[in-house]
Amino acid sequence: MGVKLLLDKANVPGIRSYEVYRREGGYRSVEKALKEMNPESIVEEVKKSGLRGRGGAGFPTGMKWSFIAKPEGVPRHLVCNADESEPGTFKDRYLMEFLPHLLIEGLIVSSFALGSNDTYIYIRGEYAWIPDILEEAINEAKANGWLGKNILGTGFDCNIHVQRGAGAYICGEETALIESLEGKRGNPRIKPPFPAIQGLWQRPTVVNNVETLAAIVPIINLGGDEYAKIGVGRSTGTKLISACGNINKPGVYEIDMTISVEEFIYSDEYCGGIKGGKKLKACIPGGSSVPILPANLLLKTAKGETRYMNYESLSDGGFATGSMLGSGGFIVLDEDQCIVKNTLTLARFYRHESCGQCSPCREGTGWMEKILNKIEHGKGTIADIDLLWDIQRKIEGNTICPLGDAAAWPVAAAIRHFRDEFEWHINNPVLSQTSNFGLQHYADPIHVPA
Amino acid sequence: MTYTFNETQMAEFNRLVARYPEGKQKSALLPALHLAQESFDGWLPTELMDYIAGLLKIEPIEVYEVASFYSMYNLKPVGKFIFEVCQTGPCMISGSDDIIAYIQQKLDIKPGETTKDGIFTLKLVECLGACGYAPMMQVGKIYKEHLTKEKVDSIIAEYRATVTK
Numbered sequence: 001m002g003v004k005l006l007l008d009k010a011n012v013p014g015i016r017s018y019e020v021y022r023r024e025g026g027y028r029s030v031e032k033a034l035k036e037m038n039p040e041s042i043v044e045e046v047k048k049s050g051l052r053g054r055g056g057a058g059f060p061t062g063m064k065w066s067f068i069a070k071p072e073g074v075p076r077h078l079v080c081n082a083d084e085s086e087p088g089t090f091k092d093r094y095l096m097e098f099l100p101h102l103l104i105e106g107l108i109v110s111s112f113a114l115g116s117n118d119t120y121i122y123i124r125g126e127y128a129w130i131p132d133i134l135e136e137a138i139n140e141a142k143a144n145g146w147l148g149k150n151i152l153g154t155g156f157d158c159n160i161h162v163q164r165g166a167g168a169y170i171c172g173e174e175t176a177l178i179e180s181l182e183g184k185r186g187n188p189r190i191k192p193p194f195p196a197i198q199g200l201w202q203r204p205t206v207v208n209n210v211e212t213l214a215a216i217v218p219i220i221n222l223g224g225d226e227y228a229k230i231g232v233g234r235s236t237g238t239k240l241i242s243a244c245g246n247i248n249k250p251g252v253y254e255i256d257m258t259i260s261v262e263e264f265i266y267s268d269e270y271c272g273g274i275k276g277g278k279k280l281k282a283c284i285p286g287g288s289s290v291p292i293l294p295a296n297l298l299l300k301t302a303k304g305e306t307r308y309m310n311y312e313s314l315s316d317g318g319f320a321t322g323s324m325l326g327s328g329g330f331i332v333l334d335e336d337q338c339i340v341k342n343t344l345t346l347a348r349f350y351r352h353e354s355c356g357q358c359s360p361c362r363e364g365t366g367w368m369e370k371i372l373n374k375i376e377h378g379k380g381t382i383a384d385i386d387l388l389w390d391i392q393r394k395i396e397g398n399t400i401c402p403l404g405d406a407a408a409w410p411v412a413a414a415i416r417h418f419r420d421e422f423e424w425h426i427n428n429p430v431l432s433q434t435s436n437f438g439l440q441h442y443a444d445p446i447h448v449p450a
Numbered sequence: 451m452t453y454t455f456n457e458t459q460m461a462e463f464n465r466l467v468a469r470y471p472e473g474k475q476k477s478a479l480l481p482a483l484h485l486a487q488e489s490f491d492g493w494l495p496t497e498l499m500d501y502i503a504g505l506l507k508i509e510p511i512e513v514y515e516v517a518s519f520y521s522m523y524n525l526k527p528v529g530k531f532i533f534e535v536c537q538t539g540p541c542m543i544s545g546s547d548d549i550i551a552y553i554q555q556k557l558d559i560k561p562g563e564t565t566k567d568g569i570f571t572l573k574l575v576e577c578l579g580a581c582g583y584a585p586m587m588q589v590g591k592i593y594k595e596h597l598t599k600e601k602v603d604s605i606i607a608e609y610r611a612t613v614t615k
């Protein structure tokens with residue numbers, strides 16, 4: 001069993017309630033932070049912990065916090081990003097549903113560190129039952145003096161508000177989220193200015209993921225140095241992985257980032273192997289936006305070394321032969337899955353979710369979906385593959401927000417690693433409608449690109 | 451048709467607005483539209499959007515812009531219950547195609563349509579954050595996960611029963 005810092009109490013009966021959570025040691029970090037520390041020393045501890053944002057980009061949290069502007073007389077805000085809409089990702093939901101007080105505890109400490117008196121949780125609208133759970137936890141915390149006015153007699157006031165989104169993946173992007181919190185369409189803003197300078201209502205704002213903010217609790221309790229000893233290299237602490245697809249035990253797992261991908265997939269402690277005893281074909285290890293990897297490149301790097309479940313190892317080889325840890329949405333595909341069809345559903349997703357502000361993204365995502373649809377239905381040509389490649393390249397890096405890249409990468413990686421399967425689809429328009437390419441490309445020794 | 455919140459709905463509306471600083475009441479627009487949609491017929495007719503604009507002291511166009519951007523707001527009448535079935539990658543590789551086909555056949559409607567009796571609407575949606583419990587769909591506030599044909603049968607029966615009672 002690996003170290004658990006977030007989900008260690010998840011199975012304690014009644015942990016959702018304040019009494020049980022408190023009895024199990026909850027809210028200690030608020031006592032410590034507000035009584036023994038100050039905002040600067042908390043930021044220092046978070047820097048020492050090496051914590052990297054758990055929302056997908058992996059940006060160091062302590063550094064992000066140190067950027068927040070502190071103009072005289074202007075309120076600052078912490079916003080918790082609970083939009084969780086990246087296909088394959090459902091870890092924040094688990095935290096909020098089963099350990100609501102852990103998030104609230106982390107939010108109080110973080111709000112104190114950033115000087116946020118009004119902190120907002122922006123939660124995707126479809127998680128419609130979770131705001132009630134969070135609001136109950138907030139009310140309990142308030143009734144017990146952890147929120148409200150003059151918390152623990154320190155003079156620090158803090159309220160936490162929960163706001164539901166209404167169905168838009170793009171609102172997970174931090175500036176779109178801010179626009180949405182202001183009651184507008186979720187159109188990402190052009191940066192700079194960054195939210196740390198001008199965010200919510202033009203005030204300095206920090207946006208952090210649910211899991212990032214929950215991780216503040218063990219960081220304060222253990223101290224940054226102790227936290228940093230867990231894990232490996234720049235992948236410190238623990239990470240929640242939501243595992244799904246063709247595995248025996250889909251679910252949310254906390255890992256300490258030292259385990260191998262192979263162990264994660266095949267060990268009974270985690271995914272429990274491929275469902276039905278089938279073979280592993282491919283995996284999207286960090287949410288739908290990150291490159292898909294064929295089984296051979298997933299378990300071992302191109303250099304033949306074991307691949308591990310952490311930021312550095314998963315991205316070893318760059319996009320040519322690696323991928324990313326991303327949001328921790330781990331999607332496993334077995335031998336019977338069709339890469340073309342899987343890529344098509346993702347292309348449709350990004351077309352649907354593009355906010356439409358930039359033409360490369362708006363037009364490109366629609367175009368890619370159309371071409372993939374043609375190929376999937378046996379009407380594609382070989383030239384279509386090159387066209388797809390060309391379109392994705394023209395989107396990448398040419399848009400206001402990273403959704404453009406997120407739409408381009410899955411298509412690029414599918415072609416990069418499974419071009420033979422796309423060609424087979426095109427060359428076998430009838431057969432491909434009733435059967436799959438399976439694992440045939442593993443017979444092809446040049447399949448791994450240089 | 452004119453719309454007015456009753457006392458309970460108005461209290462909830464005021465609670466939503468109170469979360470934001472003075473003068474920033476527009477921030478309450480998304481939650482207010484959820485409240486409006488749930489309080490009346492499950493969709494947002496123009497008159498209802500105008501009513502919300504008036505309450506928040508913003509222009510009607512600001513409401514229309516938002517209502518048309520977010521997928522959870524219905525701009526057309528819908529059935530009493532909406533089956534929102536996820537069709538994205540992780541659900542697809544876990545068998546959502548079969549479930550979608552089965553629901554279409556059982557209800558005799560296509561995605562986007564409502565049954566003649568006005569009870570069910572079928573909508574295909576993108577990832578709902580339940581990929582590990584696939585195939586799945588959302589019905590109102592609730593997620594129905596690990597769907598099988600048998601489970602779909604009993605869900606349809608369950609909702610139908612609440613109407614005919």
Ligand SMILES: Cc1cc2nc3c(=O)[nH]c(=O)nc-3n(C[C@H](O)[C@H](O)[C@H](O)COP(=O)(O)O)c2cc1C
Pocket residue numbers: 052053054055056057058059061081082083084085086169170171172173174175207208209210212213401402403406
């Ligand atoms: C299209 C898009 C969608 C995103 N969705 C989410 C999301 O659902 N949750 C999240 O925490 N971050 C999401 N992000 C990343 C946020 O912009 C931001 O980096 C993150 O919330 C920062 O928090 P962290 O540093 O704690 O990870 C998304 C980014 C993009 C470009």
Ligand code: SF4
Pocket residue numbers: 170187188353354355356357358359361362399400401402403404
């Ligand atoms: S890249 Fe796409 S989603 Fe992002 S701002 Fe441009 S059009 Fe909108």
Ligand code: FES
Pocket residue numbers: 087088089536537538539540541542576577578579580581584586
């Ligand atoms: S893909 Fe269906 S819930 Fe995520």
